[in-house]
Amino acid sequence: MIFQDAGFSLPELPAEVEALRAEVRTFVRTEIEAEGFVPACNAWMDGFDPAFSRRLAQRGWVGMTWPRRYGGHERGAFENFVVNEELLAAGAPVAAHWAGVRQTGPLLMRFANDAIKDYFLPRMARAELFFAIGLSEPDAGSDLAQVRTRARAVDGGWVVNGRKIWSSGAHRAHWMMVFCRTGGEAEGDRRGGFSQLIVDLKDPGVTIRPIHMMNGAHHFNETVFDDVFVPSERLIGQPGDAWSQVVSELGYERSGPERFLSVFPLLAALVRLAAARPDERRVVAVGQLTARLWTLRRMSIALLMLLARGQSPEVEAALVKDLGTRFEREAVEIARGLAAHRPGKDTHDFDAQLAKCLLVAPAFTLRGGTNEILRNVVARSLGLR
Numbered sequence: 309m310i311f312q313d314a315g316f317s318l319p320e321l322p323a324e325v326e327a328l329r330a331e332v333r334t335f336v337r338t339e340i341e342a343e344g345f346v347p348a349c350n351a352w353m354d355g356f357d358p359a360f361s362r363r364l365a366q367r368g369w370v371g372m373t374w375p376r377r378y379g380g381h382e383r384g385a386f387e388n389f390v391v392n393e394e395l396l397a398a399g400a401p402v403a404a405h406w407a408g409v410r411q412t413g414p415l416l417m418r419f420a421n422d423a424i425k426d427y428f429l430p431r432m433a434r435a436e437l438f439f440a441i442g443l444s445e446p447d448a449g450s451d452l453a454q455v456r457t458r459a460r461a462v463d464g465g466w467v468v469n470g471r472k473i474w475s476s477g478a479h480r481a482h483w484m485m486v487f488c489r490t491g492g493e494a495e496g497d498r499r500g501g502f503s504q505l506i507v508d509l510k511d512p513g514v515t516i517r518p519i520h521m522m523n524g525a526h527h528f529n530e531t532v533f534d535d536v537f538v539p540s541e542r543l544i545g546q547p548g549d550a551w552s553q554v555v556s557e558l559g560y561e562r563s564g565p566e567r568f569l570s571v572f573p574l575l576a577a578l579v580r581l582a583a584a585r586p587d588e589r590r591v592v593a594v595g596q597l598t599a600r601l602w603t604l605r606r607m608s609i610a611l612l613m614l615l616a617r618g619q620s621p622e623v624e625a626a627l628v629k630d631l632g633t634r635f636e637r638e639a640v641e642i643a644r645g646l647a648a649h650r651p652g653k654d655t656h657d658f659d660a661q662l663a664k665c666l667l668v669a670p671a672f673t674l675r676g677g678t679n680e681i682l683r684n685v686v687a688r689s690l691g692l693r
């Protein structure tokens with residue numbers, strides 16, 4: 309079998325996490341009834357609602373698996389999965405804390421000094437402090453070795469100059485984890501000489517400009533650094549060592565269930581529509597989409613088991629994200645084919661979800677690493693590149 313080494317066993321979630329699932333569902337239902345949020349597709353990316361994040365944090369559902377000394381709750385990976393899965397399925401607005409908790413927290417836990425961990429992690433777990441991700445630049449997206457933002461060593465720290473792009477939520481976040489060059493490339497090593505610095509987005513010299521999406525929404529930004537001073541204690545890890553740190557960060561960024569659940573509120577609306585007005589095409593579509601979703605979910609849980617065992621399942625994560633994001637895009641196209649008329653956001657729930665999905669779906673296979681790049685990862689593991 310060509311994928312004999314890929315770690316997809318056939319897992320089930322332990323029965324005891326189902327009580328927690330029921331608790332999250334009750335919370336979500338109460339929130340919706342109280343108009344705490346309106347379920348929306350893609351809300352893990354563009355539903356930035358600090359108050360909602362804080363309500364989750366009060367229940368211990370932000371930074372769930374982190375150690376107590378860093379404000380976490382030492383819950384298991386499966387419990388964390390169930391909470392995330394339910395929030396994604398509900399289309400809850402979790403964007404304020406999502407990326408920071410998903411990837412910056414684990415990065416800090418692994419590589420940051422104690423003072424940084426003690427300051428940032430408890431505030432993140434209380435959803436008081438939000439991070440933006442500063443990786444991509446105008447000429448460096450897929451190939452981060454092309455990053456040109458540079459930090460120069462000065463007395464007591466670093467001075468940063470450069471430009472990041474596509475920084476989701478940077479206009480509302482407090483800090484950015486900036487991937488930059490701090491040294492020359494070592495001879496023949498295009499991945500050497502990079503570092504990660506925590507930049508205060510309110511510091512003088514930081515300018516954040518909006519980049520509007522085609523639906524007029526603003527969650528992207530261009531972030532410019534003009535002689536921004538960063539004290540040395542806000543360097544993460546050792547200077548020049550950030551390449552491997554970023555590879556581990558991308559593992560967290562790519563492996564979660566948000567890579568196939570962005571469109572779940574649309575699928576749920578499609579099921580309601582098919583139940584209310586059944587016809588053969590709708591029923592067949594629901595059956596096919598559900599089967600694919602179920603397979604992806606099983607793969608995602610298997611991936612989680614590998615992560616929980618301390619492994620770095622880069623190839624499995626690439627496979628789930630490639631299959632998951634293609635599923636999301638195709639689901640939107642299938643739903644569009646079943647729509648009775650041109651969707652508008654003020655009409656039926658199904659139409660409103662579809663209208664939003666049509667506008668945001670092109671991003672599904674780009675963000676967090678494009679599908680071509682993910683397939684390169686898979687191809688390399690098969691010795692094909």
Ligand SMILES: Cc1cc2nc3c(=O)[nH]c(=O)nc-3n(C[C@H](O)[C@H](O)[C@H](O)COP(=O)(O)OP(=O)(O)OC[C@H]3O[C@@H](n4cnc5c(N)ncnc54)[C@H](O)[C@@H]3O)c2cc1C
Nearest residue numbers: 441442443444449450474475476671674675676677678680
């Ligand atoms: C919704 C969204 C949110 C984002 N949020 C953030 C964020 O918060 N922070 C951040 O830093 N970035 C963010 N990004 C940026 C994202 O990570 C990049 O868009 C992505 O990595 C691709 O980089 P690029 O846009 O520069 O495309 P390019 O790298 O220029 O790629 C262009 C095309 O060429 C293909 N290609 C490139 N290299 C190869 C190769 N070696 N083999 C085969 N094909 C190749 C790509 O697949 C793609 O189709 C976000 C993007 C989106 C869409």
